[in-house]
Amino acid sequence: KMKILYDGIVKSLQSYGGITVYFEEIIKRLKNDEYKFIQFNDKNENHNDDLHRPCRFLERYRCFEALKSDSDYSIFHSTYYRVPKDGEYAVVTTVHDFTYELYMKGLRRNVHSLQKRWAVKNSDAIICVSNNTAKDLINFFKVDEKKIHVIHNGVSEDYRHLNLEKENFVLFVGARSGYKNFELAVKAVSKLFDTNLKIVGGGGLNKAEMKLLSEYLPERFQYLGKVSNEKLNILYNSAYCLIYPSEYEGFGIPLLEAMRTGCPVIAVNRSSIPEVVGDSAILVEEVSIESLFSALLSVEANANELKNKGLAQSNKFSWGKCFSETYNLYKSLSKF
Secondary structure (H helix, E strand, C coil): CCCEEEECHHHHCCCCCHHHHHHHHHHCCCCHHHEEEEEEECCCCCCCCCCEEECCCCHHHCCECCCHHHCCCCEEEECCCCCECCCCCEEEEEECCCHHHHHCCHHHHHHHHHHHHHHHHCCCEEEECCHHHHHHHHHHCCCCHHHEEECCCCCCCCCCCCCCCCCCEEEEECCCCHHHCHHHHHHHHHCCCCCEEEEECCCCCCHHHHHHHHHHCCCCEEEEECCCHHHHHHHHHHCCEEEECCCCCCCCHHHHHHHHHCCCEEEECCCCHHHHHCCCCEEECCCCHHHHHHHHHHHHHHHHHHHHHHHHHHCCCCHHHHHHHHHHHHHHHCCC
């Protein structure tokens, strides 16, 4: 019988985030006797059962060391680029993006890249969340293309069209640093005189962001922090549009969330974005205040078409589909 061992190291790296959601969505569709999800805890946390292991120094960079009770599992799937030290496993690695390789410098980039390369090299199958990520993988690391399987992410069913009255605000969701082009989004929205900006997620506003917002959108912005899916669904449904000027995404789940609600999307024609949105968003070729501003102006006239196309496009992606494709891959690898 096929059994999957998950190394849940990601839980000690992020309390919540895209990678955590990805694994939760896969695991909740498995039967209890099909998998084991191992978490790593600080030594002072008193968990010594089979599902919790103590965190060794630099645990995230070490090979996974199996216990005797792990030996009846046939597949090993790490939540973050680890490989087993020994054991008869078929090893699966999911590659989400190449943000580190493209946008980071120095030690952090090098350490991350080395670990990712090692995991990829020692895997029997590599899942990429988009064709673009698969292309990046071939570009950055020499990989046997037969090992690569493109399985798109899904989107939570909490997002759906509610037919709410539209309000006068633009939504910005997620991280804001560097290539996410938050500053250009703020300046573009500031040119729409009576429109507000609502900001969700991405951690607290820093000093530079506060200064930028106070200068360009005084009294016209609201930082909402982390919100529930239910609240975010209402925001998408009532927003004028989602502005998502990121120049690089491994996938771009907020684009899909917005489209599932019928919210018009402004994004950039780069990386995996066209693959996810198809022809159902306003895509700018170059990110500038002018291009984003003219995209904002064109939302109104095209809102209905964007809504209908977005709803249709988002139907192509689901966690159910992601799971069944992943499960079939596991089955093809299972030695039993």
